[in-house]
Amino acid sequence: MTKLSVNINKLATLRNARGHNRPDILQAARDIERFGAEGITVHPRPDERHIRYQDVRDLKPIVTTELNVEGNPTPDFVALCREVRPEQVTLVPDAPDAITSNSGWDVVTHQQFLRDVVAELKSFGCRVSIFLDPDVRLVEAAASTGTDRIELYTEAYAVQYLADREAAVAPYRATAARAGQLGLGVNAGHDLDLDNLAFLHQQLPELAEVSIGHALVCDALYLGLENTVQLYRRQLR
Ligand SMILES: CC(=O)[C@@H](O)[C@H](O)COP(=O)(O)O
Numbered sequence: 001m002t003k004l005s006v007n008i009n010k011l012a013t014l015r016n017a018r019g020h021n022r023p024d025i026l027q028a029a030r031d032i033e034r035f036g037a038e039g040i041t042v043h044p045r046p047d048e049r050h051i052r053y054q055d056v057r058d059l060k061p062i063v064t065t066e067l068n069v070e071g072n073p074t075p076d077f078v079a080l081c082r083e084v085r086p087e088q089v090t091l092v093p094d095a096p097d098a099i100t101s102n103s104g105w106d107v108v109t110h111q112q113f114l115r116d117v118v119a120e121l122k123s124f125g126c127r128v129s130i131f132l133d134p135d136v137r138l139v140e141a142a143a144s145t146g147t148d149r150i151e152l153y154t155e156a157y158a159v160q161y162l163a164d165r166e167a168a169v170a171p172y173r174a175t176a177a178r179a180g181q182l183g184l185g186v187n188a189g190h191d192l193d194l195d196n197l198a199f200l201h202q203q204l205p206e207l208a209e210v211s212i213g214h215a216l217v218c219d220a221l222y223l224g225l226e227n228t229v230q231l232y233r234r235q236l237r
């Protein structure tokens with residue numbers, strides 16, 4: 001079964017726009033879980049443009065499914081994970097000024113660094129996932145870091161989906177299959193939406209979890225949050 005983890009970054013973007021606590025993202029997280037999400041994902045970036053470090057601290061005691069904290073493992077980020085001990089940490093190689101995540105890890109060049117970070121995060125009791133481009137050649141190096149899972153970076157899939165979905169999904173199928181052979185769990189995320197999610201799910205039997213935020217929040221503006229969470233859940237049946 002593939003779990004839906006809802007990324008609430010964009011709810012924090014809206015909250016921060018007026019400087020008060022509306023929407024209340026803690027209440028939103030409770031409600032999103034009640035609507036059927038099987039996880040809450042947050043990506044506290046160094047500039048705290050949306051999710052703040054304090055949000056992560058506040059979310060941990062109220063999330064009853066799984067809290068997935070994404071980020072580049074800077075010393076501050078690792079210290080936050082040591083303090084909060086989320087169920088899952090997803091390592092993303094974002095530059096501090098990146099408008100959004102735009103690549104997976106070069107796990108060959110950063111293999112020792114990642115090996116050390118993964119070991120430290122696992123010592124906190126966190127499951128670790130590494131954000132990875134869909135390239136089967138990277139999977140062995142990813143596995144050598146000791147990570148529990150990879151998260152397939154699905155922007156390229158989303159871009160190509162409408163033009164040629166079979167070609168779009170092919171590298172993801174190969175990478176997921178190799179990961180499964182090496183005992184790695186497979187997550188996926190970035191630019192997944194109500195158009196492209198079901199086919200990805202159908203094509204990747206190894207898929208343990210998808211984390212979805214931007215499109216889901218945009219859809220909720222028209223369709224309502226409860227209805228939208230359930231629409232995304234139905235794409236994973
Ligand atoms: C790793 C990933 O793909 C998402 O966490 C993405 O980075 C969302 O971040 P923003 O909400 O800041 O675009």
Ligand SMILES: NCC(=O)COP(=O)(O)O
Pocket residue numbers: 007041070151188189190191192211212213214215216
């Ligand atoms: N890891 C992907 C994520 O958390 C959300 O990405 P997006 O749906 O906001 O593109």
